[in-house]
Amino acid sequence: FEAQLFSTDVTQEVVFGLEHTAVPPAEMPERIARALATVGLAGFEGRDPTTLSGGEKQRLAIAGLLAMRPPVMVLDEPTTDLDPAGRAEVLRTLAGLRADGLAMLVIEHDTAAAADADLLLVLREGRVVARGAPRALLADVEACTAAGIRPPDTCRVFATLGLPDAPLDVATAAERLRAAGAVPKPPRFLPPPRPGGPPLIDVRGLRHRYPTGHEALAEVSLAIRPGEFVALVGRNGSGKTTLAKHLNGLLEPTEGAVRLEGRDLRGLALEELAQRVGYVFQDPDHQLFAATVEEEVAFGPQNLGLAAAEVEARVAEALAAVGLEERDADPFLLDKGVRQRLAVAAILALRPDVLVLDEPTTGLDFAEQQKMMALLRALHAGGRTIVIITHTPWVIAEYAERVVLLAGGRLRFDGPPRQFFADDELLAAAAFRAPDVTRLGRLLGCTPLSVAELVSWMPPRQAPCP
Known part of the structure; x- marks a missing residue:
């Protein structure tokens, strides 16, 4: 999306398309205001696009298209390079546009972004190899894997356990696993040992201030062994x-300082x-x-x-x-x-x-x-x-x-990752979301880090058939 932004302020970015499609100048202010409000950027009119977050830049690119009122919008991996908060912002924007009746073609690698589509097309080597409702196609773990798509964690868990009708949302998956008697019994975890010895890289009291005056790091200290x-x-x-x-x-x-072997x-x-x-x-x-x-x-x-x-x-x-x-x-x-x-x-x-x-x-x-x-x-x-x-x-x-x-x-x-993904406060601070299998496990009383780990904790009778 950054390759699509080039103006010096947000308003100029949105007005560019209008100026080049002969929109009457009298209509432009209303179109600009409506487009920015639709993507949640009202009040950003004078901002320099380079100062925006990744999610804000992506939504600005969308606003520039919306102002031209197209009947169809094509988005090529609109959430790539964004942090979880930016991804959520863009997906909420797309959901709102869809509710308003705008037709969209979205190209995505992420199954979470594709799950709510009306129609899913799976391409391989230039050919459509599958088309249909996302929930049906994504539940086919083998077909997803063959097409280079990461199957949803809930579908992988159900397929491994030999359970039918895998849901895509973790809450429903947890309910069905309980009903099937597939309740995990995890082992007791001890904090993993940290490597000993002197650090390879030692960061102490690190501050970094860019020439603009922005302080990007403040008093960061850590050792990497x-x-x-x-x-x-x-x-x-x-x-x-x-x-x-x-x-x-x-x-x-x-x-501060960064040291390599002292x-x-x-x-x-x-x-x-x-x-x-x-x-x-x-x-x-x-x-x-x-x-x-x-x-x-x-x-x-x-x-x-x-x-x-x-x-x-x-x-x-x-x-x-x-x-x-x-x-x-x-x-x-x-x-x-x-x-x-x-x-x-x-x-x-x-x-x-x-x-x-x-x-x-x-x-x-x-x-x-x-x-x-x-x-x-x-x-x-x-x-x-x-x-x-x-x-x-x-x-x-x-x-x-x-x-x-x-x-x-x-x-x-x-x-350690297990401690990080079990702490809701930390996840909120990072605007992060645990993997679906971890969220599923937490609803069942444990914190797995992978599908294989969760399945290994299930009762023996729920193990996959040989």
């Missing part, structure tokens, strides 16, 4: 990316930092520039002055790690998921101890998300320290060992 898998979470604008960019010296502290990053050479802490941007296109895949991955090792044989060995190792074989391919002709893995490969060729990734699954379909997270799990199992920024609940629940929550530039929580 070797071999951890950490998820940084929080609303858009909470300071996650600012903190992440301090971990490898992309940003310098206004106050040494202040400000005293380390860029060459050493690049080999110790790798950073993968949210948009791989901000990181890729070479003409071929091979050149992209070789660039880092070559700039370290390594011998040709060593460069080739590192390229082969990195490409094998991410599952890429097309050495001569143009990076910009690859799918988004492949470009994302290529960006990871380019960093892996430097053999860093720590890998920091900003939203590694955003904009990917479920199949590509699984590939990316399987890659990160394998790298973690191989000894690397992983830090990810993410808004995706199931990624946190199933992969992270530790959650660090930022709110208003301050550290609000630092602990």
Whole structure:
């Protein structure tokens, strides 16, 4: 949506389409006011679009279309890149437009956003492979998985237990599970042990103030130890990316310090930092520039002055790690998921101890998300320290060992995912929603982090048939 915004204030953004479709000037103020009110942006008329949150920017893009009063609106992944609060804002806006009678075609990877549609079309390789009511299609777990769609957690639970008529909402699912005698009996959980020893990265009293005067981080202190898998979470604008960019010296502290094995990053050479802490941007296109895949991955090792044989060995190792074989391919002709893995490969060729990734699954379909997270799990199992920024609940629940929550530039929580997802106050502070399987489990008296975990706690007679 940011590629669609270009004006210097909100009013100019909305009026642009009207000016180019010959709408009489006398009609424009009323259309602008109505469009902004419809998307909940009344009072934002003089604001600079760059100062808006992700959800507000997306709603502004929608307002620019609404002002032209189209009979049909097409939205291409309108909730991608948004935090949970922004997603909720956009989905509420779309629900209101639908209630007002506007026809919409919405392209989405997220089944939660598709569940309330009138008609669901599933495409694979350019062909419609299924069409019908969302509730019926999404309940077919095998078909969803084959089409690269993440099936709803409730449907996966019911399918695994061999129960019919899976509902999409967790409250109804909990009632039906109780009625079927499928009540989980979880084990007693002890707090997971934290790694010992000295920290690999030590952040102390970190403050960061941008040239505009905005203080993005205030008194943040945390330690990341070797071999951890950490998820940084929080609303858009909470300071996650600012903190992440301090971990490898992309940003310098206004106050405080970031140390790598006891040494202040400000005293380390860029060459050493690049080999110790790798950073993968949210948009791989901000990181890729070479003409071929091979050149992209070789660039880092070559700039370290390594011998040709060593460069080739590192390229082969990195490409094998991410599952890429097309050495001569143009990076910009690859799918988004492949470009994302290529960006990871380019960093892996430097053999860093720590890998920091900003939203590694955003904009990917479920199949590509699984590939990316399987890659990160394998790298973690191989000894690397992983830090990810993410808004995706199931990624946190199933992969992270530790959650660090930022709110208003301050550290609000630092602990295990199970504790995070069991705390309603924390979830509200982060504008976060637990995975559906966790919400379902909590209605049944437990806090599972995955479908497999919840099903494993069910009575033996409810286990799936062999």
